[in-house]
Amino acid sequence: MIRYLGKRIIFMLISLFLIVTATFFIMQAVPGGPFTSEKNVPEEIKKALEAKYKLDLPLHEQYLNYLKGVITWDLGPSFTEKSSTVNQMINRGFPVSAHLGLQALIIAIFGGIILGVIAALKHNKWQDYTAMVIAVLGLSVPGFILASFLQYFFAIQWGLFPIAKWEGFSYTVLPSLALAASPLAFIARLTRSNMIEVLGQDYIKTAKAKGLHTVTITVKHAIRNALLPVITYLGPLVANILTGAFVIERIFGVPGLGREFVLSITNRDYTVIMGTTVFYSIILVVMILIVDIAYTLVDPRIKLADAGRE
Amino acid sequence: MQLSKEHFEPISVDLRQSESIKRPSLSFWADVWRRLRMNKVAMVSMIFIITLILCAIFVPMMTNNDYFTTNLAGKNQKPSAEHWFGTDDLGRDIFVRIWHGARISLEVGIFAALIDLIIGVIWGGIAGFYGGKVDEVMMRIADILFAIPYLLVVILLMVVLEPGVTTIIIALTITGWIGMARIVRGQILQLKSQEFVLAARSLGANSSRLIFKHLIPNALGPIIVTLSLTVPNAIFAESFLSFIGLGVAAPIASWGTMSSEGLPAMKYFPWRLMFPAVFISITILAFNLFGDGLRDAVDPRLRK
Numbered sequence: 001m002i003r004y005l006g007k008r009i010i011f012m013l014i015s016l017f018l019i020v021t022a023t024f025f026i027m028q029a030v031p032g033g034p035f036t037s038e039k040n041v042p043e044e045i046k047k048a049l050e051a052k053y054k055l056d057l058p059l060h061e062q063y064l065n066y067l068k069g070v071i072t073w074d075l076g077p078s079f080t081e082k083s084s085t086v087n088q089m090i091n092r093g094f095p096v097s098a099h100l101g102l103q104a105l106i107i108a109i110f111g112g113i114i115l116g117v118i119a120a121l122k123h124n125k126w127q128d129y130t131a132m133v134i135a136v137l138g139l140s141v142p143g144f145i146l147a148s149f150l151q152y153f154f155a156i157q158w159g160l161f162p163i164a165k166w167e168g169f170s171y172t173v174l175p176s177l178a179l180a181a182s183p184l185a186f187i188a189r190l191t192r193s194n195m196i197e198v199l200g201q202d203y204i205k206t207a208k209a210k211g212l213h214t215v216t217i218t219v220k221h222a223i224r225n226a227l228l229p230v231i232t233y234l235g236p237l238v239a240n241i242l243t244g245a246f247v248i249e250r251i252f253g254v255p256g257l258g259r260e261f262v263l264s265i266t267n268r269d270y271t272v273i274m275g276t277t278v279f280y281s282i283i284l285v286v287m288i289l290i291v292d293i294a295y296t297l298v299d300p301r302i303k304l305a306d307a308g309r310e
Numbered sequence: 311m312q313l314s315k316e317h318f319e320p321i322s323v324d325l326r327q328s329e330s331i332k333r334p335s336l337s338f339w340a341d342v343w344r345r346l347r348m349n350k351v352a353m354v355s356m357i358f359i360i361t362l363i364l365c366a367i368f369v370p371m372m373t374n375n376d377y378f379t380t381n382l383a384g385k386n387q388k389p390s391a392e393h394w395f396g397t398d399d400l401g402r403d404i405f406v407r408i409w410h411g412a413r414i415s416l417e418v419g420i421f422a423a424l425i426d427l428i429i430g431v432i433w434g435g436i437a438g439f440y441g442g443k444v445d446e447v448m449m450r451i452a453d454i455l456f457a458i459p460y461l462l463v464v465i466l467l468m469v470v471l472e473p474g475v476t477t478i479i480i481a482l483t484i485t486g487w488i489g490m491a492r493i494v495r496g497q498i499l500q501l502k503s504q505e506f507v508l509a510a511r512s513l514g515a516n517s518s519r520l521i522f523k524h525l526i527p528n529a530l531g532p533i534i535v536t537l538s539l540t541v542p543n544a545i546f547a548e549s550f551l552s553f554i555g556l557g558v559a560a561p562i563a564s565w566g567t568m569s570s571e572g573l574p575a576m577k578y579f580p581w582r583l584m585f586p587a588v589f590i591s592i593t594i595l596a597f598n599l600f601g602d603g604l605r606d607a608v609d610p611r612l613r614k
Binding site: 011014015018019022023026027029030136137139140141142144145148149151152156239242243246247250251262265266268273277280281284 | 458466469554569577599
């Protein structure tokens with residue numbers, strides 16, 4: 001267990017190191033510095049600015065400084081929003097994104113499991129077909145399209161929910177739904193196929209023969225086993241929701257980190273792009289590790305040493 | 311009724327006759343096609359995809375309107391006989407722009423899938439075939455790359471490189487091949503211990519012949535299924551990137567940029583968002599359904 005964990009953490013650190021290095025050098029490769037757009041800056045002022053932000057140092061020193069900054073969690077200043085640092089922007093934006101993401105996560109997990117279980121229990125009946133049509137639609141309609149349609153019908157046409165901004169619970173409904181749609185669909189499909197497989201197993205027959213109630217069989221015996229593969233999907237699910245939030249936050253005007261990230265891309269604000277990328281990567285890589293460990297803890301049939309391989 | 315001996319006639323049992331094959335023997339792909347043809351949803355999707363490809367090729371050639379000429383006098387027009395899908399805020403014909411967008415989406419989808427295929431098959435094939443240390447090292451590299459969130463890599467590259475279709479394809483394939491490599495490796499690992507590989511080896515086949523003539527053709531089913539499901543993902547990624555302003559540059563029409571431009575005007579000119587949105591969704595839907603059908607046809611055991 002400990003050996004496996006150590007190995008996983010080492011690989012995680014290598015991945016993170018690669019991401020930090022790659023983002024740094026990719027951003028260095030961009031033609032023009034952060035001050036090229038300022039009009040008619042005298043050479044001396046430009047020099048002074050570059051000295052202030054330590055851009056006059058040789059490349060390898062800048063790189064070491066950046067690595068040091070990442071380790072001590074100091075991601076540097078923002079070049080377009082002169083008053084704030086990247087850390088401040090993350091501290092400001094992330095709670096909002098996390099709130100939105102968690103809400104979407106809950107909708108996706110519960111909605112998906114319920115839909116999948118219903119579809120499996122009513123296999124090849126209309127409930128199954130309806131659930132699967134919803135699932136396929138959810139997987140095929142991109143989040144930003146769904147978001148626009150939700151906005152058009154629920155906010156503009158029917159006026160049920162506010163169209164944008166972030167000022168209370170009713171503001172969170174539409175973005176959470178838009179964000180949850182595709183993971184919900186994926187979980188529904190996964191749950192359904194696992195449930196169908198589990199329901200055909202011998203121990204379900206045994207449970208029926210014992211005279212257990214259908215509800216007991218479903219809840220106690222079937223769902224618990226069918227949900228195991230769903231847990232493996234939780235890592236990619238978090239990634240899906242975090243990256244999905246980039247557009248959803250933009251469409252609904254939610255002041256979260258995702259919108260900040262997209263804005264920084266449009267503004268070519270390199271320290272913010274680098275900082276948020278590193279931040280997102282850390283969250284995702286750690287989440288995937290936690291999910292893998294949780295999976296092995298939940299399912300005693302899996303030995304940790306084998307879980308690393310396929 | 312009286313039964314007499316004349317009513318009965320012994321059937322001669324011709325042993326050779328009974329062993330003859332009555333139906334034509336089906337090759338693997340003929341069998342796949344037979345199963346696929348029975349799946350109505352997959353067939354409708356396939357017909358839609360073929361129509362889409364043909365329209366994307368021919369419609370822009372045949373209309374009088376082009377996708378970039380602006381006409382400020384006729385901006386934001388409703389769908390009409392002249393402009394079937396209306397016009398956008400610069401008076402450009404949306405119908406023509408949709409089919410130009412289809413070209414871009416299909417280009418990105420098909421080329422990204424092909425490049426993924428080439429890299430993935432070579433990487434996964436070598437890793438699976440040689441096993442041991444080679445496999446360990448190659449798959450670790452893949453694992454580490456895979457841990458990097460895919461959209462973040464794509465976004466970073468798009469920030470740095472010139473916007474355009476080629477860049478999108480490069481950005482999508484830089485980590486996109488890993489899924490394919492894993493599938494191929496798994497298949498090869500399974501296949502290489504089978505007898506026909508031993509037979510080929512004892513007949514003197516060298517490694518590259520074994521990989522490319524014997525192992526990969528036998529793994530083609532899962533490879534093609536993965537390929538068909540890569541296409542909608544690439545199309546989705548392209549429209550996503552274009553939507554957040556990192557895709558193709560103006561005035562080129564892409565479904566993502568068209569939706570992005572249509573979004574603020576949704577309240578008054580909903581058709582500007584509606585048409586690209588519907589086309590993205592239906593195209594991805596068709597590719598997904600076709601891929602699902604293909605998976606069931608290639609390996610009926612997977613049907614769930």
